[in-house]
Amino acid sequence: MTPDEIRNTILKAIYSDNDLKEDLVLKGGNALKFYDITDRASQDLDFSIKESIRYQKENEGEKLRALILDAFKQVGFLVVGFKFIEKPQKRKKDLPPYWGGYKISFTIVDIEKHQDKIDSQDLDNMKELSKYGEDLENNRKKIEIDLSYDEYVADKKSYDLEGTTIYLYSPLMLVYEKIRASCQQLEDYKLVGNKTRARDLYDIYKILTNPKQAHLREAVLAQDNFYILENIFKAKDVPLELMLKLDSKESDLAEDYKTKVIPQITSSETEDFDYIFFYNKDLFEKLFEEYQNYKQEE
Incomplete structure (x- = not known):
């Protein structure tokens, strides 16, 4: 998959959920690309979460995992090594409550190309398949999504992405x-x-x-x-x-x-x-x- 295809698959998955689409606004290099300001392709995504919203691994984290796994499965890829962690993982006492967010990371494996390895892998140790992940920019295999909370997003703009409404920083x-x-x-x-x-x-x-x-x-x-x-x-x-x-x-x-x-x-x-x-x-x-x-x- 190209970086653009990976990005669009993730975005359409996330913005298919009515609750997540109200909270999350895309920023960074991929927002710039939607405005035709840059040609730089990246599969990594940066989001802001509107003020006063906090996510829990067992709730929103699990919802994001399910949406992303299903979206890539539909296009022939298996998501492995999915992680949803809070940033920072250990908060210093003097760190303000508005400072932080979440990081999602995972690898995608071409199901058709690696079906034999997928079938032979122990279900409790699927992350071992990460070494067969798609090669990405800078010789990486891991896709990363950053979500920063307590941001101002009221002046966001809507964008039609292949029939799905997503939201970007203006x-x-x-x-x-x-x-x-x-x-x-x-x-x-x-x-x-x-x-x-x-x-x-x-x-x-x-x-x-x-x-x-x-x-x-x-x-x-x-x-x-x-x-x-x-x-x-x-x-x-x-x-x-x-x-x-x-x-x-x-x-x-x-x-x-x-x-x-x-x-x-x-x-x-x-x-x-x-x-x-x-x-x-x-x-x-x-x-x-x-x-x-x-x-x-x-």
Whole structure:
């Protein structure tokens, strides 16, 4: 199966359930692909769960397992090694209640190709079949789904995926969320720790310079949309003034861009890091300035 086929199989399975479809909103690279902003294919999925919703392994975890197993069985694949775990598995005392989520992981095995191995496998040890799993990007076999809880998802957009209605972050929400993620990498934000991810800056640049999103930068800076900005930052208690401190992470981001982002993108899509960095720095500063003006006028 291609990454797109895997992604679509999972999405149609999840959004076939009336309760799950109300809770979950797709974000990240796969949401960008649905908007034709990126060509990068990935079978891994990132979801936000709306505020105040918590899942239990024996309830929603089991429901997700059953939906995903059935969906892949219908297209000739066996799901093995399915796991649903809470993140973090051990909570520190000082970790806020809104910080966390769940990770799902599993492998898919082509039933027709490996029928003899499936038939000979002990039912209590089916995870051993994982070594026959489909080869995925970066020489991996495991499919991963991340679900982050207590997120702001009220301005989600619907999308018709082969007859199934799914929900995505809007392009505006994607930009605001990636700006927040860039702020969360800074030393002034203590919850995440030492994390560097230049991909968010690259994605912000590609979203806002995409011809199909010609008016999006204007929308990002529009005061009418600042309630979305506030809610996305508030969800993880990120101070908006951190937008002014991107400089403090420049050298780390430059190295991350060189070693992790460039290998993921085609040469035609590669941009100079300095240009991307200063594009974002200018955007963040203008956004914060407009936000200050907005607060003064209230």
